Amino acid sequence: MEHPANRGARAAALFRAAGWHWRTRGGKQVEAVVTVDGRTSVVVHPGQFSAVWTLYDGVHEWEELQFCFGYLRPGDHFVDVGANVGVFSALVGTRVPGVRITSIEPYPPIVADLRQNLALNGMDVTLLDCAVGAESGTATFEVLPRDVLNRMAPAGSADTSAPTIAVPVKTLDALVGGDSPALVKIDVEGFELNVLRGARQLLSGESSPVLLFEHCGHGAAFGITPRDIRTFLAELGYRIYLLDGHLTPWDSDDLPTTPNVVSARDIEAVRRRLREPTAAVARPPVKVKVRYRSSRERAKTRAGPSPTSIPRSALDRS
16 A cells, blocks of 8 residues: 555555455465556566565555666666566566667576566566576575565575476676676675675676675575675775665665665666666556456466577576
């Protein structure tokens, strides 16, 4: 009810949320197509938290996505590490014409949903079904009850009941090669520093990207402290800024006061670009349309061919 995207349309948001909970009561299997501002469509199933949040708010991670919309320009390369079902990738790709996107997600069932959402929006995206880490190889991936919490399995994980799978791991340096991104979004549930360690070449280059990453304490499961992250970035000339609407510098070794942060080597260049007018920025109330698919439509979707319009770069691209 208080989400900024729903300002001016609180009743409609409440009605959408109530309708979703009524239809999914008792564990019923429901499928909806959510369309945001007439531009972006996302398929929603129960248990897909980022997709359900899109049904609630349209642009749920408001500050994070507004930063992406305001910063990215046509021709820029946007890398989405931990893409999940593709909410970020789809919203960015449909709002910033001509932006080039690499979406990275290691868990096969979610990769299938990611591919479906990208195809639904007619997007030409490089989709990589691997994890990203400090070095290439194979690692154990932990599948948790909330899909947005899936992560690389920490050493000595206390949750021995969580299912695990083996996934290929590549470094960001190897995956992007010479195609330096303008912006890298990283949401990997505490594994962010390991992703950054595998991008040292990229972060040290002249065309170093701006970073948008989750920084809310999940790294403790991997023995990573806020000081470790700040120190690593500082060695490469990066500084951390709060996603508070002002990009306030955060130089403390404590956890920041916003769950996601921006890091850049030249924040004034970032601020100049954000001041440029762009139609990509979302304005409240964000228009959200929900269409529930019938059982016949769901069966047809499941039986249909897999989308082939989306290039899947080989994992040995490097």
